[in-house]
Amino acid sequence: MDVMPKWAEVVLVPLISLLLAAIISALIILAIGEDPIAAAKLMVEGAVGSVRGWSYTLYYATNFIFTGLAVSIAFHARMFNIGGEGQAMLGGMGVALACLYVPWPHWSIALMAAIVMAAAFGALWALIPAYLQAKRGSHIVITTIMFNFIASALLIFVINEFLKPVGSQDPSSARFAAHLDLPTLNSILSSMGIKSSKDDSVNVTFLVSLLCAFGVWLLLWRTRLGYEIRAFGHSESAAKYAGINPVKITVVAMLISGGLAGLMGINTVMGEAERLVLNSTEGAGFIGIAVALMGRSHPVGVVIAAVLFGFLYQGGAELAFWTSIPRELIVVIQALVILFTGALDNMVRMPLERIFLMVRRNKSAGDV
Numbered sequence: 001m002d003v004m005p006k007w008a009e010v011v012l013v014p015l016i017s018l019l020l021a022a023i024i025s026a027l028i029i030l031a032i033g034e035d036p037i038a039a040a041k042l043m044v045e046g047a048v049g050s051v052r053g054w055s056y057t058l059y060y061a062t063n064f065i066f067t068g069l070a071v072s073i074a075f076h077a078r079m080f081n082i083g084g085e086g087q088a089m090l091g092g093m094g095v096a097l098a099c100l101y102v103p104w105p106h107w108s109i110a111l112m113a114a115i116v117m118a119a120a121f122g123a124l125w126a127l128i129p130a131y132l133q134a135k136r137g138s139h140i141v142i143t144t145i146m147f148n149f150i151a152s153a154l155l156i157f158v159i160n161e162f163l164k165p166v167g168s169q170d171p172s173s174a175r176f177a178a179h180l181d182l183p184t185l186n187s188i189l190s191s192m193g194i195k196s197s198k199d200d201s202v203n204v205t206f207l208v209s210l211l212c213a214f215g216v217w218l219l220l221w222r223t224r225l226g227y228e229i230r231a232f233g234h235s236e237s238a239a240k241y242a243g244i245n246p247v248k249i250t251v252v253a254m255l256i257s258g259g260l261a262g263l264m265g266i267n268t269v270m271g272e273a274e275r276l277v278l279n280s281t282e283g284a285g286f287i288g289i290a291v292a293l294m295g296r297s298h299p300v301g302v303v304i305a306a307v308l309f310g311f312l313y314q315g316g317a318e319l320a321f322w323t324s325i326p327r328e329l330i331v332v333i334q335a336l337v338i339l340f341t342g343a344l345d346n347m348v349r350m351p352l353e354r355i356f357l358m359v360r361r362n363k364s365a366g367d368v
Contacts, residue, residue, distance in 0.1 A: 003353040003360075010301060014294055016348045017340040018308075024340075025333045034325055046318025047311040051186065051200070053318075058185075058202040061303075061310030062267045063088075063281075065209040067288025068306050069216050070261035072297040074140075076220060077253035078233040083129060083144030084261040085285030086151030087122040091262025092269040093155060094121030096163060096276035099176040110180045114266050115208065122262015123255040125151060130254030134247040140254070148285070156278065163276060173276040182271045205267040212260060213299040219256075220299075229253050261285060290338040293345070312337065 004013075026036035047057045067084040074081035094117035104110035129147055132138035156171070163173035185207075186200035220226035232239040232249045240246060268280040287309055294308070295301025316330030340348070 004356045008352060010296055013348050013352060014341055018337065021336040021340040024336050034323060039319055039323065039325060042322060043315030043319050047315035053314060055201040056314040057310040058206055060313040061306040062206045062209045063264050063284040064287055064291045064306035064309050065213060065303055066264040067261050067285050068291030068295060068302040069212055069299065070257045071288045071292035072302055073216065073253055073257040073260065075292055075297045076233045077229045077249055079140045079253065081144055081254065081257045082141055083126060083147050084288045085281050086148035087125045087258045087261035088264040088281045088285050089151045089155050090125040091118035091122040092265030092276055092280055093158060094118045095265045095269045096173050099180055099270060100173060104180060107180050107182055114270050118262045118265045119259035123259035126254045126258025130251045134250040159276060171278050175275045181274060203271040205271045212263065213303050217299040290342060293342040
């Protein structure tokens, strides 16, 4: 029997961790001579106090949902996929190739092709580390980190040698055709007769990310493959005894993980930049690790954690713009959230477990 109830595991532990991170952040802001209450108010207003704020928050959250789900799948198979950054880069390359070289008649058809290409390129970039882990024993953490740098170099080479328009000095591909622009959520609402602001960054990729979250839930808890992935993650020896092939699970789980990370390229390349640019991932592959940790590798938790980090990104940008608080301090605040929800998780969990164990023992003694 678990020491803590499930609700405490999913809600209480992350909530207390966030509270601790907020307290330390407030003390740091106070130490540099700024008002932490005013700073918090500005972050809230900038991130969720307007349609514009919400749109940017959900735009960032979309990226983090994809990378968080990617890390979660690997976590369930007892692997640490730190290659989300490189897999997202290659996914974006796949999106660009799909949009530049095929004359799609409508954005919806192009979106379907982009989904296939992004997932395929991301999955293929995860395949080699997966194979090396499964067949050669190479540690997945080392190989996926290395492949991030290889992906970056490959992206620079492909853009400069094949995709950059002739005579252009900008290290980016040509713009996609105008009719391939993905509609924003506000434009969809407007077409339905619902009044909304034209200032919008979040596009239909957000809906794709939610569908992926639902798909991951179905996969992990409603399919045989998902059961095998979770069983393998809990105990490799027991999984082998049950007839589960560890090589197959390692490779398949990493292919799914890489494909999910690659899908982030749709949001950044097709939805936002409308061309392939360098550094479009902006660290989202690494933030996905924190999102998966905070979300306890559950799709619902991942979506909630992704929105929180979207809030921190957008609110932090507003804070850096309107106050003298440097942008670097916003990174520190984000790091504190990652620290308390990830590395220092047991600092919160263990005292809570003792409290719940004490309550249970007192209740049992009272019943007697």
